[in-house]
Amino acid sequence: CLSVLIVIVGPMFAGKTTELIRRVERHVIAGRRAVVFKPSIDSRYDASKVAAHNGLRFGAVVVPPSEEGVEAIGKMGVEYDVVAVDEIQFFPVQLAEVLNSLANGRVVIAAGLNLDFRGEPFETTARVMAYADRVISLTAVCKVCGRPATRTQRLVNGVPAPRDSPRILVGGGDSYEARCRRHFVNPL
Numbered sequence: 001c002l003s004v005l006i007v008i009v010g011p012m013f014a015g016k017t018t019e020l021i022r023r024v025e026r027h028v029i030a031g032r033r034a035v036v037f038k039p040s041i042d043s044r045y046d047a048s049k050v051a052a053h054n055g056l057r058f059g060a061v062v063v064p065p066s067e068e069g070v071e072a073i074g075k076m077g078v079e080y081d082v083v084a085v086d087e088i089q090f091f092p093v094q095l096a097e098v099l100n101s102l103a104n105g106r107v108v109i110a111a112g113l114n115l116d117f118r119g120e121p122f123e124t125t126a127r128v129m130a131y132a133d134r135v136i137s138l139t140a141v142c143k144v145c146g147r148p149a150t151r152t153q154r155l156v157n158g159v160p161a162p163r164d165s166p167r168i169l170v171g172g173g174d175s176y177e178a179r180c181r182r183h184f185v186n187p188l
């Protein structure tokens, strides 16, 4: 049987969710048992589906972004051939060990943000990347210059959000922009 941990990383709008759905769908078509999990904070476009910025949707099991949620992924995940988790940055770091363990005998596909709006790593994504057999690093298009974007700028009234604003703020193109290294502004 297959045993692999794949992680899809990058800034917002890079196509992480689209790529996760594309990969899961292929396994479903091949008749493999697949499940997609997502954290309950991300109700952005749909409460019970993973949703991409381009309208693509896929049914998901919603779990709380807590240690209980991580435990639920571990317990339910063993019943499937393919286990996918979107928005991994919202889960506690213990998710990394759970996914690493599920990958023994399964295909595990995780997707999450590399950096927060301050330009600092999301710890859970970083830890999952360390365990991953394969890291798929995607870029978006920089809203300023059109070059590949690796970072996410949070904007409030068109200016970078201050550093002391909360780390978690669910949103889309209304509050965030993909930026390249050159055009990412370090929040004050």
Ligand code: ADP
Pocket: 010, 011, 012, 013, 014, 015, 016, 017, 018, 019, 051, 052, 053, 054, 140, 141, 142, 143, 178
């Ligand atoms: P992610 O999960 O990484 O945020 P999605 O898969 O949800 O990405 O959405 C990717 C889609 O976002 C693209 O196919 C495109 O339609 C849209 N999009 C919006 N802004 C941008 C941008 N700056 N660069 C690239 N794609 C963008």
Ligand code: TMP
Pocket: 011, 012, 013, 016, 017, 042, 044, 112, 113, 115, 116, 117, 118, 152, 167, 168, 169, 170, 171, 172, 176
């Ligand atoms: P996405 O990667 O699928 O676009 O979703 C990222 C989500 O993370 C989106 O709801 C906005 C949120 N987010 C934060 O909460 N804090 C941050 O610092 C960043 C960059 C995004």
Ligand code: MG
Pocket: 016, 017, 018, 051, 052, 086
């Ligand atoms: Mg996404």
